[in-house]
Amino acid sequence: MNLEQLVTSRRTCKAFDPSRRIEPALIEQLKTVLRFAPSSVNSQPWHFLLAGSDAAKATIADTLKGGYAYNEAKVRGASHVVVLCARRELDAAHLDAVLAQEAADGRFATPEAKAGQANSRGFYVALHRDQLKDVPAWVDRQVYLALGTLLMGAAALGIDACPMEGIDTAGLDAALDLEAQGLRSVVMVALGYGSAQDFNASLPKSRLPMASVVTER
């Protein structure tokens, strides 16, 4: 399958077959997809909670009430659910850990290169913290990049996915004790294989015409 076929055939799964599990080897690949998602200044301001047990999925599904109830069955029927979380703080400990990892991974030939990277990342963190005052929104944008990367990765592996913004983030944070871990939930993805009830599988995809979304100059 070429890239065009992949992006035009991937779709949101609206109902999962609860009897079908994603193979462990494919789960490992999805974890790698998440780990290697790009982020501004390599800030990686995230953590991904991967729920594969019935108990963990039930804990998540139980938070989907009221206006979010339409997503509950997807969570219960999915093989796995990923809660994409943002770090509440981009503190010195996190930034130091990222820099140390880059050093351990061999990215700095000289101490000056390491200092330059620390300064560059520090500039953007200070910009968003002190001037733009939008760290949570900036962090959310990075988490959404991981979301897009995960959706494409799942499609490439033949795994069906349902991205979900229709979630009770405050309820999830409480149910999963995320605040105590310095995290907050942002968005979620159910993963698995569609069932016969997946009405979206037989619907044609719909997008605005190319000329209205892309301009070439």
Ligand SMILES: Cc1cc2nc3c(=O)[nH]c(=O)nc-3n(C[C@H](O)[C@H](O)[C@H](O)COP(=O)(O)O)c2cc1C
């Ligand atoms: C950020 C985001 C949040 C979404 N939230 C939900 C959701 O809560 N429940 C749902 O059934 N679909 C959800 N969707 C699926 C979209 O409706 C779907 O991606 C869109 O209609 C395009 O269809 P396609 O994914 O099949 O190409 C979401 C998609 C994105 C990207």
